[in-house]
Amino acid sequence: MSFSTRSIAALALAALFVFPLTMDAQKKMPKKYKNAPDQTIVIVTNSPAQSFDEAEYPHLQFYYTPQEMPDFLARLHNVKPIPVKDGITGMVVDKDGVIAYIRGFNNALAKNNDNMDEMNWTILTVADKKGIIGGSKPMDDYLKDYVIKGKSAKRDDDKTYIPGEEPTFKGWDKGKVEGMMLPDFTLITKDGNELAIKEILNGQPAFIVFTNISEDGKEVSPMLWHVENVLYNYFPPRR
Template sequence: MTKFFSICVIALSLVLSVNAQKLSKMPPRVVLIGIGAKNPTFNEAQYPHLKIYYTPELTPVKNATETQNAAASLSGAVKFTYDGQPEFLKNIWNDKNIDEAFMLFDKNGLCVAQGYDVDKQGDIASRLCTDKKPLADHIKDCVKKGKTGKAEKKEMKLKKSDFMVGYSFPEFNLSDIDGNSTKISEVLNGEPTLVIFFNIPDNMDLNAAKESGEGKSGKAFLKSMVSGAAGAGKSGVFLALESQVYDYDAREK
């Protein structure tokens, strides 16, 4: 039984390795869109291949504390709603669970595949899209073969899990990591692009776990540990994208 289990583990590792190689050999452009303003403790420079943008005109409806935001992030059971612009992102964030959801756009800016929890199994290439096909298959079609999608004629319905497939983003503004304004049409820029959504509340200290607990009270120590754990969880998808899509080790040295 032990030998059989070992063989299964090795076989699974080989499959995951092959899938990871698929993406690194045909990497799409990867854009991450943050819901809300930039977090001042988040170091985007750690992830040189990823294009990261924010939506500072979206603000939380409830002014949660750092600990509340961190605890909500860890549990995944609580999600704080946002208000403001762009209205399209406000609506899909408030109505659907799009934290770490992904959308693949062809060179014409048309969404050809959509899915959720991009790194849920630790292997982005084999993550299933809403059509049950692995993401790697769609990326191969768009990036390597240059295929394009077919535009839907019917009105988009947000209640569908694949609501974006067959549609282009409505135009909206974004801010880059330096605070410069741009538009989503300029961000997609006429090439296959994997778009992933994320949310790091601007009052969450991502460096809390690096600080020494010496001299802190029990409450302060717990607060720093909760924030640090949440920060580590938030950075996971960025590390996975750098590693699996670009074969780059973005871990802090």
């Protein structure tokens, strides 16, 4: 066997070992989850936290309520906390701004996930029992239908809001706002720019997270890390 022939044979043999390792490495590379929006909108409902480092969450787009919470959010918070105590509240809106899904997620959920296994219990897989706000389907289904596929949520024209007035439609007192058009309200960026939520959505479906951040920017819900890593540093199936 000539030197060149031996070299080719050696390279071929090495490739047999390297190729599976390369494929395995690719499988373990984190990537954006298939049903995740390009960015998640985060609304901090206790006004700006100047010392908070938004850069720690590169795929989360942060906005803050003014010193006085917008009227609709304040009224909704009274009947359905946004965010829930010791957690966050998630909302999916369709391309027309209709609320398709809303529910709270406790911080304890973040303790059950390390983003290393797609079968872990995550914000994507949790579902309330049938009949409870949030529906019987996991949030992943709502992201797939309304954010990725661009389907329209069923709008309930009876669910209306007039600025300065308490809504009176059936279910409002329990925070059942699914099917309601998300009213417009003003938010501000960390540098003080004002933007309406409709400007932020810009006719696109979205996943919105409501959360609180301490004044010094140090107390942050671990669910923000959870969302950042489950949706945007997602490990593909390794079976």
